[in-house]
Amino acid sequence: MDFTLTPGQENIRQLTHWIAEHEIRPVSLEADRQHHFPDPFLLKLKQMGVSQGATEAEDRPAEGATKRSKQSNRSAVIGAEEMAWGDAALILSLPGPGLGGPPIRLTGTKEQQERFFAPFAKEDELHYGAYGLTEPGAGSDVAAIRTTAKKDGHHYVLSGRKCYITNGARADWVVIFATVNPALGRAGHRAFVVEKGTPGFTVGKIEQKMGLRASETAELVLEDCRVHVDNLLGGEQAYASTDGFKTAMKTFDNTRPLVAAMAVGIGRAAYERARDFAKEAYWLARPLPRHAWVQALLGKMERKLEAARLLVWKAASMADLGLPNTKEASMSKAYAAEVAQAVTIDALEVMGAAGNRGDQLVEKWFRDVKVYDIFEGTGQIQRIVIAKRLFETLKSF
Amino acid sequence: MISFEIDGELELFRGAARTFAEQVLRPAARGGREVLPQLLGPFRELGLSGLDLPEEVGGLAQGLMAKVVVEEELAAGDLGQTVALSTPGAFGTFVQRLGTQEQAQRILTPLLSFGRRGAVAWSEAHPRVGSFQTTAVETDDGGFRLDGEKIGVRFAEAADVFLVFARVERRSGERHLGALVVPARPEERPAGLTVTPWDKELALDEAPSATVSFAGVVVPPSARLAGADSDFDVRVLDALARIGLVGAAREVGLARVAAETAQHFAAEREAFGKPIAHFQAIAFTVADLMTRVEVMRGLVHRAAFAFDQGEPDALRRAAYAIAEAHEGVMAVTNHAVQIHGGAGFVQDYPVEKWMREAKAHMSHAWPHGVADLLVGRLALEGQATLTEDGPLPELQPIWL
Numbered sequence: 011m012d013f014t015l016t017p018g019q020e021n022i023r024q025l026t027h028w029i030a031e032h033e034i035r036p037v038s039l040e041a042d043r044q045h046h047f048p049d050p051f052l053l054k055l056k057q058m059g060v061s062q063g064a065t066e067a068e069d070r071p072a073e074g075a076t077k078r079s080k081q082s083n084r085s086a087v088i089g090a091e092e093m094a095w096g097d098a099a100l101i102l103s104l105p106g107p108g109l110g111g112p113p114i115r116l117t118g119t120k121e122q123q124e125r126f127f128a129p130f131a132k133e134d135e136l137h138y139g140a141y142g143l144t145e146p147g148a149g150s151d152v153a154a155i156r157t158t159a160k161k162d163g164h165h166y167v168l169s170g171r172k173c174y175i176t177n178g179a180r181a182d183w184v185v186i187f188a189t190v191n192p193a194l195g196r197a198g199h200r201a202f203v204v205e206k207g208t209p210g211f212t213v214g215k216i217e218q219k220m221g222l223r224a225s226e227t228a229e230l231v232l233e234d235c236r237v238h239v240d241n242l243l244g245g246e247q248a249y250a251s252t253d254g255f256k257t258a259m260k261t262f263d264n265t266r267p268l269v270a271a272m273a274v275g276i277g278r279a280a281y282e283r284a285r286d287f288a289k290e291a292y293w294l295a296r297p298l299p300r301h302a303w304v305q306a307l308l309g310k311m312e313r314k315l316e317a318a319r320l321l322v323w324k325a326a327s328m329a330d331l332g333l334p335n336t337k338e339a340s341m342s343k344a345y346a347a348e349v350a351q352a353v354t355i356d357a358l359e360v361m362g363a364a365g366n367r368g369d370q371l372v373e374k375w376f377r378d379v380k381v382y383d384i385f386e387g388t389g390q391i392q393r394i395v396i397a398k399r400l401f402e403t404l405k406s407f
Numbered sequence: 408m409i410s411f412e413i414d415g416e417l418e419l420f421r422g423a424a425r426t427f428a429e430q431v432l433r434p435a436a437r438g439g440r441e442v443l444p445q446l447l448g449p450f451r452e453l454g455l456s457g458l459d460l461p462e463e464v465g466g467l468a469q470g471l472m473a474k475v476v477v478e479e480e481l482a483a484g485d486l487g488q489t490v491a492l493s494t495p496g497a498f499g500t501f502v503q504r505l506g507t508q509e510q511a512q513r514i515l516t517p518l519l520s521f522g523r524r525g526a527v528a529w530s531e532a533h534p535r536v537g538s539f540q541t542t543a544v545e546t547d548d549g550g551f552r553l554d555g556e557k558i559g560v561r562f563a564e565a566a567d568v569f570l571v572f573a574r575v576e577r578r579s580g581e582r583h584l585g586a587l588v589v590p591a592r593p594e595e596r597p598a599g600l601t602v603t604p605w606d607k608e609l610a611l612d613e614a615p616s617a618t619v620s621f622a623g624v625v626v627p628p629s630a631r632l633a634g635a636d637s638d639f640d641v642r643v644l645d646a647l648a649r650i651g652l653v654g655a656a657r658e659v660g661l662a663r664v665a666a667e668t669a670q671h672f673a674a675e676r677e678a679f680g681k682p683i684a685h686f687q688a689i690a691f692t693v694a695d696l697m698t699r700v701e702v703m704r705g706l707v708h709r710a711a712f713a714f715d716q717g718e719p720d721a722l723r724r725a726a727y728a729i730a731e732a733h734e735g736v737m738a739v740t741n742h743a744v745q746i747h748g749g750a751g752f753v754q755d756y757p758v759e760k761w762m763r764e765a766k767a768h769m770s771h772a773w774p775h776g777v778a779d780l781l782v783g784r785l786a787l788e789g790q791a792t793l794t795e796d797g798p799l800p801e802l803q804p805i806w807l
Binding site: 011012013014015016019081084285288289302304305306307308309310312313316317318320321323324327328338341344345390392393394396397400401403404407 | 408409410411412413417472670673674682684685687690691693694695697698701702705706708709712713716724726727730731776778779780781782783784786787
């Protein structure tokens with residue numbers, strides 16, 4: 011039992027925090043209002059070495075490292091919390107393969123990995139990948155996707171609509187999930203890498219959102235879009251069983267603790283703002299009965315965030331050790347998202363009317379954090395995942 | 408390196424405690440105070456009594472991590488018996504932290520070696536802001552005269568020795584918090600000391616309480632714990648946090664057994680043609696209970712680590728753990744009863760006892776509002792101390 015960060019992790023934490031505080035926070039409000047981070051800013055961060063820690067975390071231990079010494083998941087959640095403390099929408103806006111990375115890395119052929127990851131190596135350019143699973147009629151129930159893929163010679167013809175796709179409009183390519191036969195359920199699913207500019211592949215509307223406004227969320231339209239079989243992820247043989255669907259899910263097992271860590275980061279930002287506000291207004295509040303209530307509320311906010319952080323660390327530790335962590339990953343995601351939301355609500359409560367002001371950031375964090383209980387599996391989906399592990403001995407659970 | 412694994416010696420302690428909990432404590436649950444004498448012997452043989460106390464007083468010097476791991480297991484067997492078996496317990500922590508080394512050895516060795524028992528007299532029925540109403544007035548020979556009334560004193564009847572917290576009034580005119588050791592065996596009790604046992608309580612009758620009143624009780628100068636005069640208040644708070652953390656660990660054990668029992672019940676009990684776990688109202692609740700137990704345990708382990716490593720924020724982390732454990736154990740045991748339905752309300756099943764114990768146990772330690780308040784005060788003021796008219800009067804109603 012140990013809770014000490016390694017020197018490397020302490021370094022990641024401090025460095026990421028420094029960037030979050032000195033580079034990201036100063037532009038956070040403006041980016042929210044403009045609905046994007048300026049490209050030169052993103053390029054500058056890229057050149058500073060700020061990458062999508064969220065999805066590029068090394069899946070294999072470095073050469074010579076033993077399995078037990080693998081730290082990447084723990085390091086990634088520590089960095090993600092700091093980054094989200096700076097600005098959560100920025101993490102989603104950083105150039106890189108995004109959520110499209112894990113499926114390619116986990117099931118893509120060697121040729122596909124080389125071809126699709128190549129653009130990200132270019133130092134002075136911004137490139138994005140994206141992940142297209144959700145449809146207007148299939149959110150949590152991902153098995154219900156209706157985008158079709160019909161084999162036609164050396165091509166598949168894709169038709170359907172994808173929605174809420176992060177970086178969908180700017181991405182070089184999108185991993186699109188489609189079905190060769192809806193009647194087959196999960197066994198019919200296939201994952202394709204659809205490249206920008208492919209005829210029949212267009213961008214629909216860009217969403218206006220409650221929060222994470224600086225992150226691009228796009229609708230994608232596929233109309234008789236012909237995709238070469240070379241872009242079928244993993245090749246035909248990868249779909250002998252139900253692996254297509256499993257690929258989609260593996261992505262989430264890897265990212266849930268990270269998303270949870272980001273929620274903790276947003277919550278912490280709000281907590282710290284409320285605490286500092288209470289400190290500043292202290293002389294005013296002291297004689298009021300409300301004073302003790304504010305103290306206890308701040309105490310509770312701090313406690314809940316630490317509790318969520320420990321769940322995240324545990325799920326990440328298990329991943330580093332190669333232990334099955336599906337239950338713990340879902341616990342951390344469900345709990346952290348709820349806690350972070352509650353903390354932002356309490357922060358607004360502590361600050362009263364001042365918290366609502368559009369120049370205070372805290373109202374932005376309140377808006378930003380809500381989606382953490384929705385994307386990458388809603389809180390309800392997490393509970394289904396947890397319950398499946400708890401009741402796995404029950405027939406047909 | 409961040410690690411949540413329990414291994415090595417810690418695993419051995421946990422295994423021993425778990426076996427004892429399952430084989431001895433659980434079967435003895437609902438046995439009331441009658442079975443306690445039969446359990447004391449086997450428990451002492453297990454050697455887990457003075458786990459966190461230093462070797463000089465006969466402890467094992469294993470630190471708080473071992474202590475919280477063991478206490479979770481014991482409480483998962485039966486909380487009532489766990490509290491009853493806890494000796495020297497809170498008494499030991501206070502004496503070791505507040506007394507001189509000589510006092511700690513003299514007072515604690517009989518407890519650890521011969522199975523004697525100490526009782527802490529802290530709470531008062533009508534707490535005065537900032538201090539105790541019970542007074543210890545210094546006499547001309549340097550001794551003290553005690554006047555006042557203490558309530559909720561666990562094991563007052565069976566105790567060999569009391570530790571009485573009081574407002575000390577020195578001949579010099581100085582006033583400060585103090586703790587005094589008073590003989591408790593009926594034949595040794597000083598004149599003016601009366602013990603009035605309480606009737607049945609909400610729960611935890613295995614460790615019965617009493618009111619102890621002092622009317623001109625005279626004790627010698629050596630009765631006052633004098634190991635920490637310069638920073639007595641700070642050490643009291645530190646001891647309270649350590650004691651509270653052990654209580655939080657027990658609440659993790661209680662919540663764990665309640666959650667797991669609810670899980671098994673949900674998998675077996677059928678309604679509308681299938682196990683009730685198939686209904687999301689039940690399945691989601693069980694998922695939340697399990698998450699809650701993880702949360703509680705995480706904060707307890709984190710705080711224990713902070714104490715053992717001497718981290719400066721150990722007090723704050725103990726407060727997190729205590730508040731979360733109180734809040735969690737009440738919610739988890741309540742939902743466990745709810746999942747059992749009518750079966751949860753009757754005494755054929757253990758869950759109703761667990762729910763009562765949760766409430767009784769949490770009110771016999773830190774009220775969780777106080778723990779949150781302490782954290783908030785640390786966040787805003789950078790300090791939270793317990794002084795005679797100090798900023799933390801809320802700690803006064805703590806029961807031990």
